[in-house]
Amino acid sequence: MARTQLTQRPSWRFFVTMTRAVPGLSAVWWALLALRSLLPAALAVCTGWLVGAVAAGSDLTTPLTAFGILFVAAQVAPPLHQVIGTLLGHRLSNELNERLLTATLEPDGIGHLERGDLSNDLTTARDFDLGMTGPPMFINMDFVAGSVVLLLAGVASALVLFGYSWWAPLLLLAAWGSTHWLLRESGVWRDRNTDEVKSARRHTDYAYTLATEPAAAKEVRLFGFDDWLLERFRTNRLRLHELQYAATRLRERSLLGALVIVLCANGFLLFMIARDAYAGALTLQQTVTFAGAAFGASLIAFGGLSWAMDVASAPVMALEALEPEMHAAGSLVTPAPRPGDRSPPPRRGAPEIRFEKVTFAYPGTDRPVLRDFDLTIPAGSSFAIVGINGAGKTTIAKLLCRLYDPQAGAIRIDGVDLRELPIAQWRSELAAVFQDFVRYELPLRDNVMPLGGEDAAASAALAAAGADRLAGLDTPMAKGYPGGIDVSGGQWQRIALARAIAKVEAGADVVLLDEPTAMLDVRGEAEIFSRVLDATAHATTILISHRFSTVRQVDHICVVEEGRAVEVGSHDELVALGGRYRTMYDVQASRFVELDDEGEEVVYESL
Numbered sequence: 198m199a200r201t202q203l204t205q206r207p208s209w210r211f212f213v214t215m216t217r218a219v220p221g222l223s224a225v226w227w228a229l230l231a232l233r234s235l236l237p238a239a240l241a242v243c244t245g246w247l248v249g250a251v252a253a254g255s256d257l258t259t260p261l262t263a264f265g266i267l268f269v270a271a272q273v274a275p276p277l278h279q280v281i282g283t284l285l286g287h288r289l290s291n292e293l294n295e296r297l298l299t300a301t302l303e304p305d306g307i308g309h310l311e312r313g314d315l316s317n318d319l320t321t322a323r324d325f326d327l328g329m330t331g332p333p334m335f336i337n338m339d340f341v342a343g344s345v346v347l348l349l350a351g352v353a354s355a356l357v358l359f360g361y362s363w364w365a366p367l368l369l370l371a372a373w374g375s376t377h378w379l380l381r382e383s384g385v386w387r388d389r390n391t392d393e394v395k396s397a398r399r400h401t402d403y404a405y406t407l408a409t410e411p412a413a414a415k416e417v418r419l420f421g422f423d424d425w426l427l428e429r430f431r432t433n434r435l436r437l438h439e440l441q442y443a444a445t446r447l448r449e450r451s452l453l454g455a456l457v458i459v460l461c462a463n464g465f466l467l468f469m470i471a472r473d474a475y476a477g478a479l480t481l482q483q484t485v486t487f488a489g490a491a492f493g494a495s496l497i498a499f500g501g502l503s504w505a506m507d508v509a510s511a512p513v514m515a516l517e518a519l520e521p522e523m524h525a526a527g528s529l530v531t532p533a534p535r536p537g538d539r540s541p542p543p544r545r546g547a548p549e550i551r552f553e554k555v556t557f558a559y560p561g562t563d564r565p566v567l568r569d570f571d572l573t574i575p576a577g578s579s580f581a582i583v584g585i586n587g588a589g590k591t592t593i594a595k596l597l598c599r600l601y602d603p604q605a606g607a608i609r610i611d612g613v614d615l616r617e618l619p620i621a622q623w624r625s626e627l628a629a630v631f632q633d634f635v636r637y638e639l640p641l642r643d644n645v646m647p648l649g650g651e652d653a654a655a656s657a658a659l660a661a662a663g664a665d666r667l668a669g670l671d672t673p674m675a676k677g678y679p680g681g682i683d684v685s686g687g688q689w690q691r692i693a694l695a696r697a698i699a700k701v702e703a704g705a706d707v708v709l710l711d712e713p714t715a716m717l718d719v720r721g722e723a724e725i726f727s728r729v730l731d732a733t734a735h736a737t738t739i740l741i742s743h744r745f746s747t748v749r750q751v752d753h754i755c756v757v758e759e760g761r762a763v764e765v766g767s768h769d770e771l772v773a774l775g776g777r778y779r780t781m782y783d784v785q786a787s788r789f790v791e792l793d794d795e796g797e798e799v800v801y802e803s804l
C-alpha cells in the first residue's frame with residue numbers, strides 16, 4: 198500500500214519519467230547530484246581530520262590533498278550539474294511534448310479534443326514550458342537539483358553524527374524534517390486547480406490571446422473591446438496573484454514553531470558535544486567533525502524542494518492523466534469479427550453510401566443530433582444535403598469521415614459497415630473541404646498537395662479551382678515568412694478546393710464539400726462549383742451548402758431537419774413537391790442585386 202502511494206507521488210513520477218526518457222544524461226545528472234550531496238559531510242570529516250592533524254603536529258600532506266580535492270569538487274560540480282540539468286530539461290521537455298503529440302494524434306477519432314474536463318490537464322501539459330505558471334523545465338531542473346542536493350547533503354551530514362551517538366542524527370533529522378514539513382505548507386500552491394483558479398487563468402489567457410492575435414484585431418477595435426480586454430486581463434491576473442499569495446505566503450505560526458524546534462534540538466546537541474569535549478570524551482578532530490556535521494544537517498531545512506518538484510512534476514502528472522483518458526475518448530471501436538466473417542474485399546470506384554437508422558449524440562451530451570437517420574447516396578452521383586443551421590449536416594460529414602462512430606445504426610459503403618473498413622484506407626479514398634478548412638502556413642504547393650506530388654498536378658488542381666494565378670507554387674502562404682503572402686477568404690477557399698481536387702486526381706473517389714463556396718462571389722461560385730463537379734465527375738460527391746445556386750446543380754438533394762432526412766429528390770422534384778426545400782429555395786431565389794466590375798447594377802431574377 199505504502200509502496201503504491203510512493204510510486205504514485207508526483208516527485209517519484211517525475212524522476213521515473215526523466216530517467217526513462219533520457220537515461221544516459223540522467224545517469225550523469227544523478228551521479229553529480231550524489232557527489233554534491235556528499236560534499237558537505239565529506240568536508241566536515243576532512244576539516245576535522247585536518248584540524249586534528251595540525252593539533253597532533255603530524256604530516257598534513259594527505260589531509261590537505263583530500264581537502265583540496267573536495268574543495269575543487271565543490272567548485273566544479275554545481276556549474277557542471279547546471280549544464281547537464283539544462284540539457285536534460287530540454288530533452289525532457291521534448292519528450293513530454295512528443296508524448297502529448299502522440300496522445301492527441303494517436304486516436305482515430307476527435308472526441309478527446311472536445312472533452313471540456315480534459316482541457317485543464319491539456320493546457321498544463323502543453324504550456325508548461327511557456328513560463329506562465331512556473332519556470333520552464335530547463336531552468337527548473339536547476340531548482341530541482343539544488344533543492345534535492347540540500348536535502349540529501351543535510352541527511353548525509355546528519356548521518357556523520359552516528360559516530361558521536363545513535364540519538365544525535367535522529368534528533369537533527371526529526372528537528373529539521375519537521376521544519377521542512379512545517380514550512381512546506383507555506384511554499385507550495387496546493388489548491389492551484391480549484392474552479393476559481395482555473396476560471397481566472399482561462400479568462401486571463403483568453404484576454405491575452407485575443408489581444409495579441411491578428412485574427413481578432415479588427416473586431417477588437419471595431420467593437421471597442423480594447424479597454425475591456427485590458428481590464429479583464431488585469432483583474433483576472435490580479436486575482437490569480439492574490440490566490441497564489443494567500444496560498445503560499447509565509448505562515449508566521451509555522452515559522453515560529455519551526456524555529457523553536459530547531460533551536461532546541463541544535464542547542465541541546467551542541468551543548469552535549471561541548472560538554473564531552475571539555476570532559477575529554479571527544480578529541481579535537483571529533484569535536485570539529487561533529488560540530489561541522491551538525492551545521493551541515495541544517496541544509497535539510499526548507500530549501501524549496503516542494504515548490505520546485507511541484508512545478509516540475511505538474512506536466513508529467515497532467516500527461517499521465519491525459520494519456521489513458523485521451524486514448525479512451527478518441528479511439529473508435531472496430532467490432533470484433535464474428536465467426537465466419539470475411540474481411541471486406543478491396544473496393545474499386547465510386548461507392549454507394551448508405552446511412553441505416555443512424556443515431557448519434559456528441560460525447561458528453563445526451564441529445565441526439567441524428568435520430569434513426571436513413572439516407573442512400575447512389576454510387577458516382579452528386580448529392581447535396583441542405584437544412585437550417587444546427588440541423589446536423591456537418592455532423593453527417595464527420596460521421597462519414599469516421600471522426601466519430603454512431604451510437605446506433607450503421608453507415609455502409611457499398612454494403613460494408615464503415616467500422617469494418619481499414620480506417621486509413623477509407624480516409625485515403627476521401628477528399629474533403631470542411632467549413633473550417635485549414636490555411637497551412639506552407640508554400641502553395643504543400644497547401645494543395647500536403648503529402649507531395651508532381652508540380653503539374655498541383656497546377657492543374659489550382660487551375661480547376663480557378664486559383665492558378667494566385668502565386669507561384671513555392672510562395673509561402675503566410676506573411677510571416679520571407680516572400681510570404683496572404684490572400685483573401687475566397688481565394689483561400691479556392692486553394693482548399695484545389696486540395697480536394699488534387700486528391701481526387703490522385704485516386705480519391707468520395708468527395709465531401711461542406712460549404713465549399715460560402716466565401717466566393719456569386720458568379721465565381723457557380724462557375725467554380727460546376728468546374729469542381731466536372732473534376733470529380735467519377736466520384737460520389739456530397740455537398741453541404743446553403744447556396745441554392747450551387748445545390749441545384751447536383752443530381753439529388755436531401756433536406757435534413759432535426760436529425761432526420763425529411764425530403765429527398767432532384768431539384769426539380771423537390772421544387773414541384775412544394776415542401777421545405779421549395780420554401781427555402783423561394784426565400785433565397787427572390788431578386789437580388791450585385792454590382793459588376795464596372796460598378797453597374799446586375800439584377801439576378803433567380804438563382
Ligand SMILES: Nc1ncnc2c1ncn2[C@@H]1O[C@H](COP(=O)(O)OP(=O)(O)OP(=O)(O)O)[C@@H](O)[C@H]1O
Pocket residue numbers: 311559560562566584585586587588589590591592593
Ligand atoms: N463537437 C460538438 N459537441 C457537441 N455538440 C455539437 C458539436 N458539434 C456540433 N454540435 C451540435 O450538433 C448540432 C448539429 O450541428 P452541425 O454542425 O451538424 O449542424 P449544421 O447543420 O452543419 O449547421 P450549420 O448549417 O450551422 O453549419 C448542433 O446543435 C450543434 O450545437
